[in-house]
Amino acid sequence: MTLSIRPIDPVSRPFFGGIASGIDITKPLTREQAAEIEKGMDQYGVMVFNDQPFTDEEQMAFSRNFGELELATNNLRDSKEQRLGAHIADISNLDANNNVLARENRRRLFSLGTRLWHSDSSFKVVPAKYSLLSARVIPSKGGNTEFADMRAAYDSLDDETKAECEGLICEHSQLYSRAQIGFGDFTDEERKIFAPVQQRLVRRHPSTGRKSLYLASHAGAILGWPVPEARAFLRDLVEHATQRKYVYSHQWKKFDLVVWDNQATMHRSRPFDATEPRDMHRTTVAGLASTMAQAA
Ligand code: OGA
Ligand code: MN
Secondary structure, rough: OOOOOEEOOOOOOOEEEEEEEOOOOOOOOOOOHHHHHHHHHHHHEEEEEEEOOOHHHHHHHHHHHHEEOOOOOOOOOOOOOOOOOOOOOOEEEEEEOOOOOOOHHHHHHHHHHHHEEEOOOOOOOOOOEEEEEEEOOOOEEEEOEEEHHHHHHHHHHHHHHHHHOOOEEEEEEEEEEEEOOOOOOOHHHHHHHOOOEEEEEEOOOOOOOEEEOOOOOOEEEEOOOOOOHHHHHHHHHHHOOOHHEEEEEEOOOOOOEEEEEEEEOOOOOOOOOOOOOEEEEEEEEEOOOOHHHHHO
C-alpha cells in the first residue's frame, strides 16, 4: 500500500485535519514519504496516524524526519522522578512507578495547564514546529485533544482587526498560563526559567507563507499595551479562533499518533477520570527561528 492522506471530515473541515493510511511509520521512511507527510502537514495542520505501536526509539526516529528534537525539560519533574528519556515529554498522569498521581500532586496540577488553548513551546525563544503525541494508555472515556486552525482564524478576521493585530508583539510565559488556572506555586528558580519571551501575534508559516494568529494561554502581555487591555484583546481573539467551525476534536484510540503543526494551530486537552491512567508520549520538533526574526 502507498501513503494516502485525506481530510478527516471532508464536508465540514476539508482543509483542516488529515488522516494518513497505507503506511507503517514505526519503520524508517523514505525521503519521499517524509516529504509527502510534510506536505500533508502544510495542508492540514494536524495529521492522524492510526495503529502505530511505537517504542520511544521508533517515535524519536520518525520525528527526526522533520527536524531536531526539543529537550523535554520544561516540566516541574525533578530528575529522580523522570519516567521517560530526555527527548520524550511525559504527557501522562503517572509517577516513576507508573502509579496514577494523587489529586494534589504538583506536577499533575501544573499539567492541567494543557486544558487551556495553547501552542507548544511558545514560551521558548525558538518555539516548536511539530508535536507528535503517541497514545500508549488511554482512559475509558474522555481525554480528547482538540485542535484549532489558526490560519482560518486569521483569514476570517475583519480587515480592521487584521490591521490592529499586524505588528503586535506578545510576551509568552508558562507563569501566565498557570496563573489562569490559579497555579502560582513557583520557586524563585522556576520564575527565572519561565521569564517571558517575545513572539509576533501574526506569524507567517515558514514553508507555506500563510499567515496565522499566534495565540496561546501563555500569552499574557502585548508590548506597549496596558495589561488588562492586552488580556481582554487576546481573550477575544482566542474566543474567535476556537469557534467550533475551526476545531477538530480527536477521540484517541490506543496507538494513535497525532502530529500537529504548532506554527499554524492551537490545541488543548479535555478532562477524563483522574483515577484512570492516561499515558501519552510526546516528541517535539524544534522550529528554526523565533517569530521575531521573520518578515512581518
Ligand atoms: C501536549 C498537550 C494535550 C493532551 O501534549 O502538548 O497539550 O490531550 N496534550 O494530552
Ligand atoms: Mn501542548
